[in-house]
Amino acid sequence: MNRTTAPRQSLRALPWSLVVLRLALAPGIVWAAASGRPDAVLSVCVLIALLSDIYDGVIARRLGCDTPAIRVADSLVDTVFYLGVLAALWLRKAAVVRREWPLLAILLTLECVRYVVDLRKFGKSSSYHSYLAKTWGLVMAISLILVFAFSRGGLLLGIALVLGILCDVEGLAMSAILPQWQHDVKTIPRALALRRAMLAGK
Template identity: 40%
Template sequence: MNSIPAALVVFRFLIGPFLLWDALDGQTSIWFIAGFVAAFLSDIFDGIIARRLKISTAGLRQADSWADLCLYACVFSSAWLVHKDLVIAFRIPLLSVVFAQLMWWIVNFLKYGKPASYHTYSAKIWGITLFIATIAWFGFDYAGITLWLAIIVGIIHSLEEIAMTLILPIWKHDVLSIHHAINLRHELNSPSPTTES
């Protein structure tokens, strides 16, 4: 049982290249949607199972974040291969969210030497909007409101986590929001009872 969360993370790492392979000929099959849905479900259940088993370690959470990055890098590459015209049409908003994420990476590496792994509420909302936008894009050739919503939520999420990194004095995983980060900073900066005595 304890190996299930790690297996789900590995599964998501493997699904990404499969999606890209399916898009190499400029179109996607039903297997693309099926694989993406399976990857999305694995992202939900790996965290739930890890918390239930009390094995939600920093290493596992970081691997989870890397798996998400791999998956959506492959999804974006697939979009370029299959829907290049839509990618070009949305190039400015798409580049905006990519720039926000790049700033997130830079800030975290400058402060901690590694990416953050907060798994915030905003990250979960962004994951849902990305899921809806991807299904709409590849399943129904639609990239309107759903894609805009994913882009806007992605920028807000990136800005929140950048602020959290600036707030937190040390690297922490599973910090749910900027409110939690502020409270955690106060706890870390508060003198211990032994210090006061």
């Protein structure tokens, strides 16, 4: 490897580093909650995870290394991180979890159903990164920062959970529409257009 390609290769590893960072934050936020660290630390963990989630995709696209593998990993790590957040929320704000439990139960059930459906149909989890999913991620992160740092944002958290449920319904619809695995499908109309193109290609 010459001197000019070495820095380029290092930069191409940056999106994966951000994904791994978010993965490490899952047990990190649970440890912070269990060990009595200030609530502000939990909020910072969520903020760092949000920024890493935004910029791993941005950087990957800029560097031309936005592969299906990193998109799938990105989606899976998001799920792992927010399971860690749920555990931290239970440790620190159990009343919030109890209040939102009906929505949480629906969301967790739909998440499991999606993974099963996608694995059976495509052999791997979906990674649609739709506009609705991006909105859900942003609203969820902001609501959790408010809940952890200021014990506020309960209404916003409820809205975030409803968005998550709608996102899972959208994801299931996309998986039903698409005959083949496809990443980064922003809307259901886009999924329908891809379906027509895929079937026409056959």
